[in-house]
Amino acid sequence: xxxxxxxxxxxxxxxxxxxxxxxxxxxxxxxxxxxxxxxxxxxxxxxxxxxxxxxxxxxxxxxxxxxxxxxxxxxxxxxxxxxxxxxxxxxxxxxxxxxxxxxxxxxxxxxxxxxxxxxxxxxxxxxxxxxxxxxxxxxxxxxxxxxxxxxxxxxxxxxxxxxxxxxxxxxxxxxxxxxxxxxxxxxxxxxxxxxxxxxxxxxxxxxxxxxxxxxxxxxxxxxxxxxxxxxxxxxxxxxxxxxxxxxxxxxxxxxxxxxxxxxxxxxxxxxxxxxxxxxxxxxxxxxxxxxxxxxxxxxxxxxxxxxxxxxxxxxxxxxxxxxxxxxxxxxxxxxxxxxxxxxxxxx
Amino acid sequence: xxxxxxxxxxxxxxxxxxxxxxxxxxxxxxxxxxxxxxxxxxxxxxxxxxxxxxxxxxxxxxxxxxxxxxxxxxxxxxxxxxxxxxxxxxxxxxxxxxxxxxxxxxxxxxxxxxxxxxxxxxxxxxxxxxxxxxxxxxxxxxxxxxxxxxxxxxxxxxxxxxxxxxxxxxxxxxxxxxxxxxxxxxxxxxxxxxxxxxxxxxxxxxxxxxxxxxxxxxxxxxxxxxxxxxxxxxxxxxxxxxxxxxxxxxxxxxxxxxxxxxxxxxxxxxxxxxxxxxxxxxxxxxxxxxxxxxxxxxxxxxxxxxxxxxxxxxxxxxxxxxxxxxxxxxxxxxxxxxxxxxxxxxx
DNA sequence: CTGAAAGCGCTAACAG
DNA sequence: CTGTTAGCGCTTTCAG
Numbered sequence: 192x193x194x195x196x197x198x199x200x201x202x203x204x205x206x207x208x209x210x211x212x213x214x215x216x217x218x219x220x221x222x223x224x225x226x227x228x229x230x231x232x233x234x235x236x237x238x239x240x241x242x243x244x245x246x247x248x249x250x251x252x253x254x255x256x257x258x259x260x261x262x263x264x265x266x267x268x269x270x271x272x273x274x275x276x277x278x279x280x281x282x283x284x285x286x287x288x289x290x291x292x293x294x295x296x297x298x299x300x301x302x303x304x305x306x307x308x309x310x311x312x313x314x315x316x317x318x319x320x321x322x323x324x325x326x327x328x329x330x331x332x333x334x335x336x337x338x339x340x341x342x343x344x345x346x347x348x349x350x351x352x353x354x355x356x357x358x359x360x361x362x363x364x365x366x367x368x369x370x371x372x373x374x375x376x377x378x379x380x381x382x383x384x385x386x387x388x389x390x391x392x393x394x395x396x397x398x399x400x401x402x403x404x405x406x407x408x409x410x411x412x413x414x415x416x417x418x419x420x421x422x423x424x425x426x427x428x429x430x431x432x433x434x435x436x437x438x439x440x441x442x443x444x445x446x447x448x449x450x451x452x453x454x455x456x457x458x459x460x461x462x463x464x465x466x467x468x469x470x471x472x473x474x475x476x477x478x479x480x481x482x483x484x485x486x487x488x489x490x491x492x493x494x495x496x497x498x499x500x501x502x503x504x505x506x507x508x509x510x511x512x513x514x515x516x517x518x519x520x521x522x523x524x525x526x527x528x529x530x531x532x533x534x535x536x537x538x
Numbered sequence: 539x540x541x542x543x544x545x546x547x548x549x550x551x552x553x554x555x556x557x558x559x560x561x562x563x564x565x566x567x568x569x570x571x572x573x574x575x576x577x578x579x580x581x582x583x584x585x586x587x588x589x590x591x592x593x594x595x596x597x598x599x600x601x602x603x604x605x606x607x608x609x610x611x612x613x614x615x616x617x618x619x620x621x622x623x624x625x626x627x628x629x630x631x632x633x634x635x636x637x638x639x640x641x642x643x644x645x646x647x648x649x650x651x652x653x654x655x656x657x658x659x660x661x662x663x664x665x666x667x668x669x670x671x672x673x674x675x676x677x678x679x680x681x682x683x684x685x686x687x688x689x690x691x692x693x694x695x696x697x698x699x700x701x702x703x704x705x706x707x708x709x710x711x712x713x714x715x716x717x718x719x720x721x722x723x724x725x726x727x728x729x730x731x732x733x734x735x736x737x738x739x740x741x742x743x744x745x746x747x748x749x750x751x752x753x754x755x756x757x758x759x760x761x762x763x764x765x766x767x768x769x770x771x772x773x774x775x776x777x778x779x780x781x782x783x784x785x786x787x788x789x790x791x792x793x794x795x796x797x798x799x800x801x802x803x804x805x806x807x808x809x810x811x812x813x814x815x816x817x818x819x820x821x822x823x824x825x826x827x828x829x830x831x832x833x834x835x836x837x838x839x840x841x842x843x844x845x846x847x848x849x850x851x852x853x854x855x856x857x858x859x860x861x862x863x864x865x866x867x868x869x870x871x872x873x874x875x876x877x878x879x880x881x882x883x884x885x
Numbered sequence: 886c887t888g889a890a891a892g893c894g895c896t897a898a899c900a901g
Numbered sequence: 902c903t904g905t906t907a908g909c910g911c912t913t914t915c916a917g
Binding site: 207208209210211214221222223226245247248249250251312313 | 902903904905908909910911
Binding site: 240241242243244245246247248253255262268269270271273274275277278281282285288290291292293294295296297307308310311312313314418419420423443446447450453473475476478 | 655
């Protein structure tokens with residue numbers, strides 16, 4: 192029977208040495224066209240694929256990139272955000288012939304367990320870290336272990352790092368300006384957790400935008416943990432101070448906020464306009480359709496991969512922060528169409 | 539400076555041979571307590587971790603399990619189903635000290651590309667395949683390549699395979715019986731795609747349940763591609779034949795169906811009762827709250843991992859199909875509370 | 886219970 | 902352009 196398929200065996204069948212086969216497999220230039228053809232024929236005929244572990248051991252590169260997602264009690268996985276992110280990362284990796292290793296850690300497992308699993312030599316070449324808290328200790332550990340990494344978010348680290356993020360501040364600011372333009376007078380805010388960079392940035396961006404427009408928020412601020420439930424109870428509380436507009440820091444919380452508005456027998460957008468951040472809930476999912484500051488999650492995932500790849504290849508050596516612009520997608524909850532009609536701007 | 543950390547070096551520092559260190563690392567029994575302690579001390583002091591690739595090469599086991607998710611244009615990733623599944627699989631793997639490699643393939647990449655990437659020797663020990671179509675060619679390819687695998691779903695394969703699935707038929711049947719019990723007379727169905735086992739089973743289970751209860755469906759059947767939009771348009775069509783109840787084959791389609799009902803100025807559950815399948819959309823997400831046949835997605839993911847692990851360890855050798863029961867979770871859209879009130883059953 | 890020795894399949898100088 | 906020669910770090914017989 193056929194011997195186990197390896198470089199040696201392929202070489203034997205093609206009448207060349209193991210090294211030559213290796214060169215063909217790796218697309219190195221210094222192989223004669225004729226030899227190359229012969230070897231490729233044998234490879235095609237046998238369906239040979241080089242052994243990944245052997246290759247990793249010899250080359251000290253695994254071709255595997257880790258994606259670390261700390262999932263707090265599974266909450267995060269109900270958010271379409273991560274699906275999009277994974278899809279983007281995955282696409283980029285398929286194109287680069289890289290393999291994605293996914294590390295999801297619940298709260299019950301401690302930080303050091305994460306590290307020791309991920310920083311296993313010979314397992315991954317580098318990692319992408321998501322959902323980072325401000326000053327995430329994970330980042331320091333990764334650095335101590337000399338593991339190349341890229342952060343998704345805006346890390347608050349004393350050291351410079353590679354990172355990819357959406358323009359949370361700018362996006363939130365645009366929501367504030369939009370409210371101002373629509374003539375809303377009593378804006379409110381439901382911010383994401385302030386121990387995350389997204390939470391901090393979306394909050395400050397919105398407040399800055401209001402200040403710019405000369406609007407004040409007068410304590411109409413609440414914070415929620417990304418979920419529908421949090422959005423609903425935060426909104427219920429805010430309604431006591433009669434806001435006429437609310438910027439909600441995530442799509443999921445906005446869904447809850449809409450429910451609270453409905454339960455109070457108020458109308459959105461007539462009584463309270465709503466703009467959310469994310470733009471990733473399917474538009475048909477809620478009524479009225481959600482106006483939101485959309486961030487390009489998929490692109491963020493893709494870019495994180497290409498940036499890490501560049502770091503691994505030594506193509507980029509200085510800290511680099513990529514920031515993607517957001518886009519205010521106007522649908523129904525902000526009441527823009529309404530305002531347009533009233534002022535006679537619309538046809 | 540410290541030499542590169544490996545078995546040899548740890549052995550040198552502990553005054554033993556490389557083999558002994560290997561035995562300690564792998565928890566083999568035949569090591570004296572004293573030697574073991576000494577070696578462990580050195581390991582703890584140095585933070586040594588064995589090189590994954592080297593270990594894989596020598597032992598012919600990678601400790602990595604692949605999860606294959608064919609994502610059609612990203613549609614599937616908007617569904618919380620996959621997040622849950624990944625979470626379950628991931629949990630199980632963390633417990634078994636296994637690493638998860640995620641393979642997401644869009645439609646643009648063909649089947650053989652999937653195979654050649656996944657079946658790379660020395661990369662993964664086995665794979666879990668999801669979202670399988672009926673008679674999925676992927677399965678045959680996996681078998682041809684001698685790659686151990688477990689299917690999530692009910693594969694329609696001429697060969698026996700290992701699989702894990704939810705009781706789609708039984709769950710759908712229970713929805714039918716529930717409608718009958720509530721006195722609904724004109725049931726309708728929005729089924730998932732019939733080229734998937736879930737689609738086939740949910741459809742037949744529902745129809746069987748109706749037949750059992752003596753209800754007929756009279757052509758009030760549509761099919762949708764899992765999305766909100768599909769549910770909405772299917773429901774809009776069905777309304778022409780005045781159904782008083784509809785079983786929708788997925789949570790997302792049910793969200794769309796609810797919208798269509800509202801847009802037709804009908805009330806749910808008064809005019810049309812709705813029961814969906816999945817039970818994974820956060821309960822607070824829609825109003826009225828969705829009654830649905832819940833499937834234990836996380837458990838399915840966990841079980842797929844433990845089954846594959848057993849297969850890899852040779853603990854199970856005959857084809858095995860694990861089927862998880864579903865649970866009808868009654869909330870508001872089915873109108874059970876309503877019916878109870880009318881008949882005086884409720885307080 | 887412990888050590889020595891032989892690979893696992895591949896890459897990477899180094900010759901030629 | 903091609904072959905030879907050493908390893909990469911670990912597991913795994915086989916002796917002792």
